Amino acid sequence: MQSFRSLTKAMFLGFVRDKVSLFFTIVFPLMFLVIFGALFQDQGTSPARIVQVGDVAVLDDLRDNAPDSYEALFEVTRSDDLDAAVETVRQGDADAAVSQNGETVTVHYSAADRTNSAVVLSTLNGVVDAGNLQRLQVAAPDVPVTTVDNRQVEDESLSAIQYLTPGLLGWAVSISGVFGAAATLVDWRSKKLLRRLRLAPVSIPEVIGARISVSLATAMIQLAVFIGVASLPVFGLSLTSYWWMAIPVLLVGTMAFLALGMVIGAIARTGEGASGLANLVVMPMAFASGSFFPLDMAPDWLKTISWISPLRYINDALLSVMVRGNDPLSVLPQIGLLVAFTLVVGFVAWRMFRWDDL
Amino acid sequence: MDVAIKVADLAKRYGDLAAVDGVSFEVKTGEFFGILGPNGAGKTTTLEIVEGLREPDSGEVGLLGMRPWPRNPELAMRIGVQLQSSAFFDRLTAREQLRTFAELYGVSSARADEMLEVVGLTDKARTRIEKLSGGQAQRLSIACALVHDPELVFLDEPTAALDPQARRNLWDLLRRVNSDGRTVVLTTHHMDEAESLCDRVAIMDSGRVLTIDSPAKLVRDLHAATHISISSGFLTVEQAAGVAGAEAHVEDDGLDLTFTTHDPARILTALAERSALDGLRVRGATLEDVFLELTGREYRA
Ligand SMILES: Nc1ncnc2c1ncn2[C@@H]1O[C@H](COP(=O)(O)OP(=O)(O)OP(=O)(O)O)[C@@H](O)[C@H]1O
Ligand SMILES: [Mg+2]
Numbered sequence: 045m046q047s048f049r050s051l052t053k054a055m056f057l058g059f060v061r062d063k064v065s066l067f068f069t070i071v072f073p074l075m076f077l078v079i080f081g082a083l084f085q086d087q088g089t090s091p092a093r094i095v096q097v098g099d100v101a102v103l104d105d106l107r108d109n110a111p112d113s114y115e116a117l118f119e120v121t122r123s124d125d126l127d128a129a130v131e132t133v134r135q136g137d138a139d140a141a142v143s144q145n146g147e148t149v150t151v152h153y154s155a156a157d158r159t160n161s162a163v164v165l166s167t168l169n170g171v172v173d174a175g176n177l178q179r180l181q182v183a184a185p186d187v188p189v190t191t192v193d194n195r196q197v198e199d200e201s202l203s204a205i206q207y208l209t210p211g212l213l214g215w216a217v218s219i220s221g222v223f224g225a226a227a228t229l230v231d232w233r234s235k236k237l238l239r240r241l242r243l244a245p246v247s248i249p250e251v252i253g254a255r256i257s258v259s260l261a262t263a264m265i266q267l268a269v270f271i272g273v274a275s276l277p278v279f280g281l282s283l284t285s286y287w288w289m290a291i292p293v294l295l296v297g298t299m300a301f302l303a304l305g306m307v308i309g310a311i312a313r314t315g316e317g318a319s320g321l322a323n324l325v326v327m328p329m330a331f332a333s334g335s336f337f338p339l340d341m342a343p344d345w346l347k348t349i350s351w352i353s354p355l356r357y358i359n360d361a362l363l364s365v366m367v368r369g370n371d372p373l374s375v376l377p378q379i380g381l382l383v384a385f386t387l388v389v390g391f392v393a394w395r396m397f398r399w400d401d402l
Numbered sequence: 403m404d405v406a407i408k409v410a411d412l413a414k415r416y417g418d419l420a421a422v423d424g425v426s427f428e429v430k431t432g433e434f435f436g437i438l439g440p441n442g443a444g445k446t447t448t449l450e451i452v453e454g455l456r457e458p459d460s461g462e463v464g465l466l467g468m469r470p471w472p473r474n475p476e477l478a479m480r481i482g483v484q485l486q487s488s489a490f491f492d493r494l495t496a497r498e499q500l501r502t503f504a505e506l507y508g509v510s511s512a513r514a515d516e517m518l519e520v521v522g523l524t525d526k527a528r529t530r531i532e533k534l535s536g537g538q539a540q541r542l543s544i545a546c547a548l549v550h551d552p553e554l555v556f557l558d559e560p561t562a563a564l565d566p567q568a569r570r571n572l573w574d575l576l577r578r579v580n581s582d583g584r585t586v587v588l589t590t591h592h593m594d595e596a597e598s599l600c601d602r603v604a605i606m607d608s609g610r611v612l613t614i615d616s617p618a619k620l621v622r623d624l625h626a627a628t629h630i631s632i633s634s635g636f637l638t639v640e641q642a643a644g645v646a647g648a649e650a651h652v653e654d655d656g657l658d659l660t661f662t663t664h665d666p667a668r669i670l671t672a673l674a675e676r677s678a679l680d681g682l683r684v685r686g687a688t689l690e691d692v693f694l695e696l697t698g699r700e701y702r703a
Contacts, residue, residue: 046506247475
């Protein structure tokens with residue numbers, strides 16, 4: 045027990061004094077969070093830029109009756125020259141040019157920017173439909189109308205940061221787990237420290253246990269830093285009430301990554317070899333596990349691969365408890381799978397453990 | 403117990419190379435035992451097999467009556483080892499390093515600090531391991547080997563990187579350790595060190611033990627000639643030849659006139675009679691000569 049504590053202390057001190065690994069385990073993933081968070085921040089909330097040619101009754105009515113919606117939906121410039129307005133759209137300086145002739149609203153849009161065109165078309169359709177519906181109701185007040193009440197299932201304030209935080213946090217923990225275990229083993233072995241420890245009253249479980257505690261502590265620091273930064277007003281992460289369930293998820297997840305790192309550490313002979321091999325495992329795993337983009341967008345083969353990735357289960361579980369607000373027990377299957385992964389890979393690591401290279 | 407180490411017919415091959423080739427020796431409890439030999443002789447390999455770090459291909463090792471291979475936790479507390487290449491925890495200071503090792507052996511940090519003082523590193527206590535000089539790191543490594551007061555100490559070239567002062571200090575330390583009744587086994591390339599410290603030495607080459615005995619006995623058994631020199635110019639060539647007689651050999655290099663003889667008393671008496679003792683130096687055979695005779699090569703550092 046005493047040996048375990050001393051080794052843990054020595055390893056932890058060595059870790060926090062190593063600027064490079066501190067950077068790669070804490071700052072580097074955080075940079076991704078900051079960059080992605082800023083990149084995706086205002087997506088979908090900017091109003092459609094339209095050029096209004098002449099009088100367009102539907103738009104004018106909307107402005108008079110519901111100025112707030114009008115402001116939120118459209119950014120209108122006026123023009124009397126249809127050709128000039130269409131040219132503006134062609135250049136991409138506006139999303140659509142709109143004119144109205146009697147009961148026909150004409151919309152000129154560009155196929156070059158499909159997303160914005162789709163948004164502006166459906167918005168204008170919606171506005172026109174609403175106007176029509178209102179007139180019909182005035183004409184026939186007895187006829188019941190069906191309306192759709194849209195409700196987003198997530199928190200109202202859901203934004204990119206809600207998806208990014210769990211995914212990038214899972215990735216960060218995988219980096220520190222895999223690299224930490226692999227590098228320590230290879231380092232200590234190549235510097236002959238493991239052979240020196242072999243002569244001391246220290247057992248393999250104590251050496252590995254020390255590595256585990258340092259990684260678990262690191263994962264908790266990462267969790268705190270990530271939540272802290274993502275919760276800043278600029279990013280605006282809002283956690284659900286069961287976010288603390290992320291702690292056990294990250295703890296078992298770290299064990300899974302450590303086991304993986306120990307196998308790599310047993311295979312590799314040099315520090316460079318270990319970090320290369322660790323990269324070869326961690327980077328594809330991050331892509332195949334939805335750390336950077338949702339797996340729904342991934343091709344089928346990638347989704348298939350994701351089933352064997354421990355990071356996938358961590359990301360799923362983190363998203364579920366931190367953002368979707370599912371109850372704590374709902375992530376038990378993921379935790380179970382992670383434990384199973386740890387046991388299998390950990391057993392392999394145990395069998396492969398070497399004190400030295402001789 | 404009388405015998406601390408008993409090694410019988412040890413062999414270890416690396417590919418075609420017989421690193422250790424039929425080595426046998428015994429070290430008694432409380433003895434100071436040295437292993438000498440040129441680079442690549444198999445000293446480190448032998449030592450590490452005895453410590454339980456390497457598995458021999460064949461042969462028997464008894465260490466304090468136990469088998470060191472595979473790992474024997476019972477031995478850990480009783481032996482102290484300084485490896486040829488120092489092994490430390492990254493980015494820890496000298497004091498943290500030693501305290502960590504002390505804690506691993508269940509020894510107080512006061513004892514660790516005391517050890518730091520003993521090897522003269524107190525003023526380097528807060529220096530990170532990466533910033534220590536070669537000799538300082540070596541002293542720290544020795545302190546780590548001794549911190550838990552082991553009854554059997556293995557030191558692989560402990561003075562290799564030390565300056566003369568630190569070397570003398572370490573000799574004193576090792577003599578103290580040994581006079582407490584502890585067994586010390588060391589390898590060295592310094593013949594003076596072996597002569598001054600060791601009760602017995604084993605001279606190895608190419609994986610084999612060539613001879614084992616006390617340094618004094620080895621030197622005596624060599625029956626080597628004694629070199630007697632005086633300053634040139636006090637004796638003419640004829641006079642010198644007269645002193646030398648048939649038995650001794652004379653050589654004058656312009657600075658020194660040197661007699662090489664197996665009967666030094668006769669030469670010295672003759673020189674004294676002629677009052678030709680200016681710049682007198684007498685050099686008897688040393689372990690170095692034994693080494694040279696046995697391995698057929700100059701000692702290479
Ligand atoms: N792990 C190994 N793999 C292959 N060859 C080895 C290994 N360890 C030692 N050898 C070889 O065995 C021989 C003996 O090596 P050893 O380290 O025991 O020599 P030594 O007497 O300690 O030399 P030195 O004075 O240089 O420390 C050398 O020729 C060395 O190249
Ligand atoms: Mg050696």
